[in-house]
Amino acid sequence: MKILIIVYSFPPLNRIASQRPFSWAKYWSRLGHEVTVLTKEKTGEDGPLNLEYSPNSLKDVRMLELKAWPFRLKRSDANKLNNISILHQLRRYIDACRVLGHADFWGFSAVRMVSKLHSVSPFDLVVSTYGPYGSHLVASRIKRSLKIDWVADYRDLWHGNHVRPKKWPLNVIEDNFEKHFVKSADLITAVSEGLNNKLSARFNRIVYTIENGFDEDDLPAGSEERYFPDDGKIRIAYTGTIYKGFQDPSPLFEALAGLKQKGCQVEDKIRILFYGSRMGNLHNLINRYGLDSMIVTPGFVSRQECLRIQRSVDALLFLEWEGPSGEDIITGKIFEYLYSGRPILSVGGGLGKQPGLIERYGAGVALGNSPQLIADILEKIIGGYKISYRLSEEQLKQFSRKYLAEKMLSLIMEWKWSRRVAQDDPKNKTAG
Known part of the structure; x- marks a missing residue:
């Protein structure tokens, strides 16, 4: 044709x-x-x-x-x-x-x-x-x-x-x-x-x-090599755009602030990385919760570098869509995440298709809008808990x-x- x-x-x-x-x-x-x-x-x-x-x-x-x-x-x-x-x-x-x-x-x-x-x-x-x-x-x-x-x-x-x-x-x-x-x-x-x-x-x-x-051909050479230093830090990355009013990391930030106040090792152990050029009101939220020591915003990186980062962090952060039509949306970003081989932490929403997709295939956990639930999983991660990732190559083929x-x-x-x-x-x- x-x-x-x-x-x-x-x-x-x-x-x-x-x-x-x-x-x-x-x-x-x-x-x-x-x-x-x-x-x-x-x-x-x-x-x-x-x-x-x-x-x-x-x-x-x-x-x-x-x-x-x-x-x-x-x-x-x-x-x-x-x-x-x-x-x-x-x-x-x-x-x-x-x-x-x-x-x-x-x-x-x-x-x-x-x-x-x-x-x-x-x-x-x-x-x-x-x-x-x-x-x-x-x-x-x-x-x-x-x-x-x-x-x-x-x-x-x-x-x-x-x-x-x-x-x-x-x-x-x-x-x-x-x-x-x-x-x-x-x-x-x-x-x-x-x-x-x-x-x-x-x-x-x-x-x-x-x-x-996701296109497997997009995976860069050397994507399995470690991107970050082996310094004992637990790194959780978000890559892409944050739409103000529709995606909200506040529950995560509230959980981090609570752990910090509690005296947990969160400041020493955890780094949340946000890669992208359009971050909504992210910097205002970082200042509001006093998290500048834990939140890193490197800015925009190439897609090849982004894919390397996704495969090198300990977990990936996914911000579920809030508000009308959120349950209808399945973004292209979620499939990049699924192919990374890293567990996904889904924050926000609760009724959408993407958290269901993540948990149905054993690719991570959906934490909703509960700061307490998020704090509990972060505290476990600091203590050595590993979030499972069970998605097989056969399951990935359909994506x-x-x-x-x-x-x-x-x-x-x-x-x-x-x-x-x-x-x-x-x-x-x-x-x-």
Whole structure:
């Protein structure tokens, strides 16, 4: 098949969202399909552009990168003059009110480009993944104008998004806007059963679940070597973004502060490491609980270094999603953690799918929002207790990016075959 993948997040953009479409391009091309990736040309405004990957991964993939429209309110520097602060506030207001964002305008010239390519060598399939909106908008226009089969994939909700919810009347506009464009999709896929249930109810149709996962090829050379000094410290690491208002390490910090006050050896023995550039209100919480001697914030590191860190610490910290839709979310980060071979301490939430996933496969413990429960397990760890990790290689296979990319392609091929059989059935042909 000739497959066109339309996506905003794609390497070298170093975001967890880049990895899902990257795995499709990589593994579908290895299966002999002709894959083209249509994406926005990345700039520093999009995020860190240092996601490392082997050039051989995309050696048979055609890349098409389009420039975004040349307008955007720049992020302000807090140290600049007052008028810049006003501009920043204006930008935040626009972000809250608009239905489309800067990342959605890169695709306006895409349909013309795809039409030219299609006239020379027709595409058999278009796959787009949300978010942001632009990917589905472009794919919908291509579907309508060129009549190419279209798979609309969801990593998050569009209408009803838990991070950027819209208020009336924008929520009504957004709802109708999405339904108008996505109704022409031939297949809809989602990353979790929770999202699947919500999307199938909204669109009144079958939605298929293709989970996130982890690509074993991403493991760096020497990833088994010790990253930290052998100094007797117990290291627990969090890697990634913390979304203020949705993820909260406060129960952990309260437990640490309580152990410190109790006279436990927590200051001498434990180090909690937070790696990432977007840490929400983490530093305020560290100061509030007086934990600067135990909490380390090295900042952003490359993904390869991040994977080495994950495999070198004593345990990994996972912050469960709080609030509405938390039970629907299974992040790509959890699969990195599962592949690390290190036990996971899940803090927060309590009703979500991810703590259940962690405990079901024996990959760690879900501690919820109880500072006492967290303090008890930390005290045991200081005393030499080892949290078990029982996830087998056979169990991990179902979370392999390769397996999941092949699963998605099999779903698409089966749908195409079923449609062809139905079209060839004499009962479905018009007499005459």
